[in-house]
Amino acid sequence: MTRHAKAMRIHETGGPGVMRWEDVDLADPGPGQVVVRHTAVGLNYIDVNQRAGAYPLPALPVVLGMEGAGVVEEVGAGVADFAVGDRVSYCMVLGSYATRRTIAADRLIRLDDRTADETAAAATLQGLTARYLVRELYRVKPGDTVLVHAAAGGVGLLLCQWAKHLGATVLGTVGSAQKAALAAARGCDHPIPYREIDFAAAALDLTGGRGVDVVYDAVGRDTFARGLDALAERGWMVSYGQSSGPVPPLDTARLAAKALNVTRGGLRLFVRDPAYRAETAADLFGLIADGVLRVEINQRYPLAEAARAHADLEARRTTGSTILEP
Numbered sequence: 001m002t003r004h005a006k007a008m009r010i011h012e013t014g015g016p017g018v019m020r021w022e023d024v025d026l027a028d029p030g031p032g033q034v035v036v037r038h039t040a041v042g043l044n045y046i047d048v049n050q051r052a053g054a055y056p057l058p059a060l061p062v063v064l065g066m067e068g069a070g071v072v073e074e075v076g077a078g079v080a081d082f083a084v085g086d087r088v089s090y091c092m093v094l095g096s097y098a099t100r101r102t103i104a105a106d107r108l109i110r111l112d113d114r115t116a117d118e119t120a121a122a123a124t125l126q127g128l129t130a131r132y133l134v135r136e137l138y139r140v141k142p143g144d145t146v147l148v149h150a151a152a153g154g155v156g157l158l159l160c161q162w163a164k165h166l167g168a169t170v171l172g173t174v175g176s177a178q179k180a181a182l183a184a185a186r187g188c189d190h191p192i193p194y195r196e197i198d199f200a201a202a203a204l205d206l207t208g209g210r211g212v213d214v215v216y217d218a219v220g221r222d223t224f225a226r227g228l229d230a231l232a233e234r235g236w237m238v239s240y241g242q243s244s245g246p247v248p249p250l251d252t253a254r255l256a257a258k259a260l261n262v263t264r265g266g267l268r269l270f271v272r273d274p275a276y277r278a279e280t281a282a283d284l285f286g287l288i289a290d291g292v293l294r295v296e297i298n299q300r301y302p303l304a305e306a307a308r309a310h311a312d313l314e315a316r317r318t319t320g321s322t323i324l325e326p
């Protein structure tokens with residue numbers, strides 16, 4: 001049987017205009033696979049980096065997109081954990097910019113009745129990222145002071161809320177007054193307007209000269225070096241992205257005076273194991289359902305207009321999370 005889908009594909013890397021809304025045929029689900037009909041697709045900065053050619057992709061053409069939510073429509077041989085009609089989400093599996101797709105069942109997260117499809121599509125990737133950042137790479141504890149870059153962004157708003165929930169004082173860089181207000185409403189005690197004032201000087205001021213315990217930095221090139229200046233002795237630089245460009249090479253001698261720690265995280269490692277992923281997703285979606293974390297879906301675009309969504313994300317016009325509607 002041939003199943004049809006519409007998908008946003010690229011045949012070359014480049015600007016948002018390389019995306020094409022095309023008809024694709026789906027193969028039968030093989031052993032261990034299911035067909036998912038998407039009800040909502042998540043937009044993430046990794047999509048921009050992959051589309052632009054900054055992050056590697058398999059052989060082109062490919063369907064973009066690393067996150068989706070929807071309903072299981074068909075199951076292949078040997079799939080025991082999921083059945084037709086189950087509501088699911090997933091992240092870090094390329095190919096979500098499509099009305100439906102085939103996917104390995106062991107990459108899925110089962111959604112409970114308290115989690116809406118849109119919430120899952122907005123927060124599976126960004127929320128599981130925020131979780132490993134505050135609970136694994138550096139474990140935020142009561143009394144910590146943390147600095148979150150792009151605090152009004154998708155991951156940023158979740159990081160602010162989660163760090164606050166864990167008892168930290170939260171500083172966050174923001175690119176506009178509107179973003180400052182949004183971050184402040186979501187756990188950021190001290191939004192720092194980095195276009196007007198130097199963020200490292202502000203962080204040192206706000207901590208009485210001591211510096212912060214941890215910097216969460218996915219801006220990269222523009223912020224990394226100055227972030228080291230903002231850290232307290234034995235503080236942690238947690239790098240996890242490069243919205244402004246790659247982090248320049250680091251001379252570790254630069255870390256000696258304050259005995260700093262530097263790490264770089266990737267979500268792939270933290271969603272690999274199905275049991276661990278189910279446990280961390282339950283933690284994330286439980287905190288959302290309980291109202292501890294609020295997911296701000298501040299933009300919605302038809303999936304067919306993903307190019308416009310990419311342009312807005314790259315131009316820093318978005319806040320919080322963004323949904324693409326299949």
Ligand SMILES: NC(=O)c1ccc[n+]([C@@H]2O[C@H](COP(=O)([O-])OP(=O)(O)OC[C@H]3O[C@@H](n4cnc5c(N)ncnc54)[C@H](OP(=O)(O)O)[C@@H]3O)[C@@H](O)[C@H]2O)c1
Nearest residue numbers: 045150153154155174175218240241242243244266267316
């Ligand atoms: N390693 C991982 O596991 C992982 C997982 C998820 C996301 N990430 C990374 O986390 C970052 C945030 O992702 P997101 O999807 O939540 O995006 P986002 O933060 O909602 O959007 C990007 C924001 O970054 C700020 N920014 C600073 N310099 C920028 C520049 N030169 N170009 C564009 N934006 C710039 C802007 O906020 P201001 O206007 O306030 O500056 C912008 O709104 C990305 O770098 C992404 O790749 C990494």
